[in-house]
Amino acid sequence: MFHPTHFAAVLLFALCASTVFGITMRDTPRNMVRYGAYCFVLFIGSAIVLSWVMFLIAR
Amino acid sequence: MATTPTKPATGKQGQQGFVYLPLIAGWLVPGAGHFLLGKWMRGTLLAVAIIAMFVMGLAMQGKLYTSAQDILGLLGVAGDLGGGILYFISRAAGWGGQPVQTTVADYGTKFIVVAGLLNIIAAVDAHNLRTGRKS
Numbered sequence: 001m002f003h004p005t006h007f008a009a010v011l012l013f014a015l016c017a018s019t020v021f022g023i024t025m026r027d028t029p030r031n032m033v034r035y036g037a038y039c040f041v042l043f044i045g046s047a048i049v050l051s052w053v054m055f056l057i058a059r
Numbered sequence: 060m061a062t063t064p065t066k067p068a069t070g071k072q073g074q075q076g077f078v079y080l081p082l083i084a085g086w087l088v089p090g091a092g093h094f095l096l097g098k099w100m101r102g103t104l105l106a107v108a109i110i111a112m113f114v115m116g117l118a119m120q121g122k123l124y125t126s127a128q129d130i131l132g133l134l135g136v137a138g139d140l141g142g143g144i145l146y147f148i149s150r151a152a153g154w155g156g157q158p159v160q161t162t163v164a165d166y167g168t169k170f171i172v173v174a175g176l177l178n179i180i181a182a183v184d185a186h187n188l189r190t191g192r193k194s
Binding site for chain 1: 101104105107108109111112115118119120162163166167169170173174177180181183184193194
């Protein structure tokens with residue numbers, strides 16, 4: 001059985017989803033890479049921000 | 060100055076045959092729609108991303124939705140069905156965790172559903188390439 005940490009799961013999810021988003025939402029390879037990287041950063045960044053928000057709410 | 064009109068990516072030959080074939084093939088086998096259109100690199104990356112996500116979901120003991128008891132179950136079945144042959148093979152083999160959930164298994168269930176939804180996006184992209192909406 002595969003037991004990633006929450007953050008590792010976020011990384012893996014973001015990597016796979018960003019790959020598909022990049023390829024399907026843009027036309028040229030350069031734009032695909034840029035959009036994929038943009039989505040990846042947004043996935044990770046939003047997860048970190050929301051985690052801090054929930055941490056501060058819970059205190 | 061005249062600009063050259065954008066040609067469909069599949070060219071003249073691509074306009075022949077069943078226009079929904081890449082859509083159906085892409086749904087059944089991740090990446091197959093792009094392979095049919097000669098987009099080998101895109102197809103490979105899509106297949107690797109989608110299959111990896113589905114397999115990781117199963118490895119995390121994620122649940123495969125088999126029947127719709129409520130609206131959320133129905134959405135889960137719809138998402139899982141997007142995985143095409145991955146879903147049918149997994150159902151036939153009895154893979155997937157039990158409804159009893161751990162946190163990681165819950166992640167796995169979401170991985171499987173999202174892999175199916177991403178596969179649908181990829182199949183629609185193959186259809187758009189086939190019809191010339193995208194290059």
